[in-house]
Amino acid sequence: MQWGLLGLACLLLAGAAGAASAPAGTDGNHVLVLGRISDDPRAHHGQLQPLLDYVVAQMHDVGIREGRVLMARDAQQMASYLRRGRVDWVTETAGTAVALGQRADARPLLLTERSGVSDYHSIFFVRRDSPVQRLQDLRGRTLALQNVASTSAYLVPAITLLEQGLAPQILQSADDMPPAGAVGYIFARSELNIATYVHKGVVDAGVVSSVDWDDERRVPLSFKRDLRVILRTEPFPRAVELVRSDLDPRVRDRLQQVLLDAARDPRAHDALERFFGTSGFHRVDARMQRRLDGLKRSLVRVRMEVE
Structure with missing residues (x-):
């Protein structure tokens, strides 16, 4: 995995994010940090930043003034970032989402629809x-x-x-x-x-x-x-937006609403397209919650019996 100068920048950003102990949106921290597990930080940064900029512009009313992207090399590192409050919001596949839920108590915020598809098999x-x-x-x-x-x-x-x-x-x-x-x-x-x-x-x-x-x-x-x-x-969610469990509820709820509304806002069109071809976000309904719960049980069994 080649990180180079951008990898160094990501590590420096990790230190900057970790320096702020207050949750996003509270006095002392006006930054919303979006995380992604990546083996290609340069490419993924360009996919994440436009939507993050759009979201931050809609969240001034809850104290958010700036957005930063923080990459992790694997789920273990991302779980550490979540536990230590270095990342507020993570976009990931369903399997990684349930793994981060187990390791860091990350909570599903929304399901992500990409190219018109919200679940697959x-x-x-x-x-x-x-x-x-x-x-x-x-x-x-x-x-x-x-x-x-x-x-x-x-x-x-x-x-x-x-x-x-x-x-x-x-x-x-x-x-x-x-x-x-x-x-x-x-x-x-x-x-x-x-x-x-x-x-x-x-x-x-x-x-x-x-x-x-x-x-x-x-x-x-x-x-x-x-x-x-x-x-x-059987089908399972295509992708999931997660937040850390101790994120300020005002920030969490505002982030959720901004993302839900984004598909109907022409200003968000290009940013959504760059965000892995996202066509919209949806609340986690009972059917997909069962699928996520099933994936969580599956992850435990695979770790015990396969890995």
Whole structure:
């Protein structure tokens, strides 16, 4: 991971944010800090700052005058920032959101809709000519996943296998073979690599999100013609906006309302588009709260039985 000068700037910002002990919006701290876990801080900073600037401009009535972005290299570091009050608001995937809830008591604020999609699901797929017809047929075979931070291409597939009585087991390489009763998996790092590994027969199956399955940049049409879906999981939230548990309620409620209203405000259009293609924000309804609760239970089980 190459942080360079921007990484140094992020660390300096962490120190500046940590120096203020008062919650955002109270006397002594007029700064709202937006956090993101990132392996590309330069690119993500440009995606986050425009929406943060828009939000801050709407929050002067609760004492917010400035916005800062703080990157973390992983969930552990972000959890530390949240516990110490260095970050107020975090935008993350659903799996990472529940992990931060467990580690730092971060609270869901809103669900994030991207490109008109507020929830999605995981898709297990194989080559069209594969003998694998259902999940149970993956016993003794190999599977390509993305990385441990992925909700759709790691957490959900892992718990799906466990719920089907299958034992996921990490392999040293694609040439390694799992025991007869297990499903061996490797990390392919990207959705395109997952599709390529399955298409070329490097592994028996792969998993990507439904959004990535429909994106030709990640699953090319030339590959897709030779692939076949064997399972679609239940849907789960696409992304979640979180806040630290001790954030000033006035700031929390105002932030929530500003984000809810943003999709109807022409001034926010460009900032939302740069914010990972966001098309709107929604309150966490009972159905999606159940999904988040389910992901939380899944995370515990995967940590205990897979990792």
